[in-house]
């Protein structure tokens with residue numbers, strides 16, 4: 097990107113390695129002191145990051161970074177289908193320069209760069225409402241979980257040892273963590289891809305216990321790995337995240353371990369992010385006796401509906417199987433009231449999706465604005481749910497059952513971390 101003069105000494109450009117100190121100063125002021133180690137690791141070691149993915153507005157007189165947006169490339173996964181994603185990160189503007197359209201400008205640059213990557217989805221775990229300004233829709237569950245009150249967790253009886261031990265994961269054995277995680281990932285839901293090379297930025301030394309950080313563990317029973325999880329220390333809390341266990345009977349020991357670590361770190365409160373394994377979830381719910389961390393949602397943008405459909409289409413045959421549509425031959429036409437699409441099926445198999453020029457919404461089977469379509473495609477809301485509160489979501493009666501089967505609800509538990 098060519099640097100552009102915005103007047104008043106402000107320049108919009110890509111950042112470079114030399115800007116790291118100014119960027120860290122900016123992050124400290126805008127996002128708080130505790131994030132600098134993590135964002136430094138991200139800038140220096142994120143495996144799919146290059147400086148063309150960083151967009152800043154700099155005050156060229158003072159050298160200050162006034163506004164910043166970073167693009168991170170990754171993928172979400174749905175039943176083994178990788179859906180390439182780009183995520184907006186480290187979004188901020190110094191207080192003195194807010195509400196002047198800086199992030200809007202940087203978002204335009206972000207969009208140009210994103211479109212070169214051809215992502216299937218663009219995702220953000222962001223502050224309320226803001227990203228709606230840039231065409232995002234809330235379309236996947238985010239967060240929620242359990243608060244761990246130490247008084248509700250039974251102590252280990254005197255003289256007894258924990259049945260399990262916790263082996264810290266380093267870059268060298270990160271693969272072992274991923275192997276166990278992958279063997280236990282749930283189906284029919286969205287998952288965020290974590291790759292072996294991601295250890296480079298996820299596992300880093302902190303400069304103080306006040307810095308946010310991740311601590312990955314293998315749960316061991318004798319020599320055998322019987323679980324994994326990581327601790328995320330952030331915003332003065334300790335979250336147990338991505339908890340997978342062979343058996344719920346290990347949960348108490350994990351919680352005792354997390355509480356002990358939290359005590360070392362100024363006795364910060366402990367929470368457990370919602371686990372994917374249903375038995376572990378139920379056990380935690382019973383053990384902690386509260387359900388008080390309200391879930392939030394991911395912002396999602398689907399830049400090309402046909403590309404997204406093609407990507408997830410291997411799932412369609414599976415969804416149609418064992419329903420009255422398993423041999424369906426025909427078409428489903430969809431309009432967002434702006435764009436039209438034609439999906440073709442033959443004997444229960446998806447044949448393709450093409451764009452359709454027809455502008456009259458009445459000539460389409462399914463009429464659904466892009467935001468609602470995003471929620472439907474992501475499995476965040478079903479057709480029927482959308483129709484209860486969006487009068488412009490409409491469907492030809494005889495194709496409603498087909499749409500219901502094709503786009504089911506997906507219980508996404510996508511954790512909020514990098």
Ligand SMILES: CC(C)(COP(=O)(O)OP(=O)(O)OC[C@H]1O[C@@H](n2cnc3c(N)ncnc32)[C@H](O)[C@@H]1OP(=O)(O)O)[C@@H](O)C(=O)NCCC(=O)NCCS
Pocket residue numbers: 126127163187188189190193194195196197198199200201221222223224225226229
């Ligand atoms: C949120 C933040 C990044 C906005 O930066 P900014 O440079 O003031 O944003 P812009 O001026 O480009 O605003 C773009 C649009 O969003 C709107 N907007 C600004 N702040 C908003 C907010 N907090 N919530 C909702 N909309 C907001 C503006 O009105 C503008 O809309 P318009 O273009 O239709 O007029 C900035 O307030 C900030 O750094 N906050 C603290 C850090 C933070 O929360 N970062 C986001 C982490 S996910």
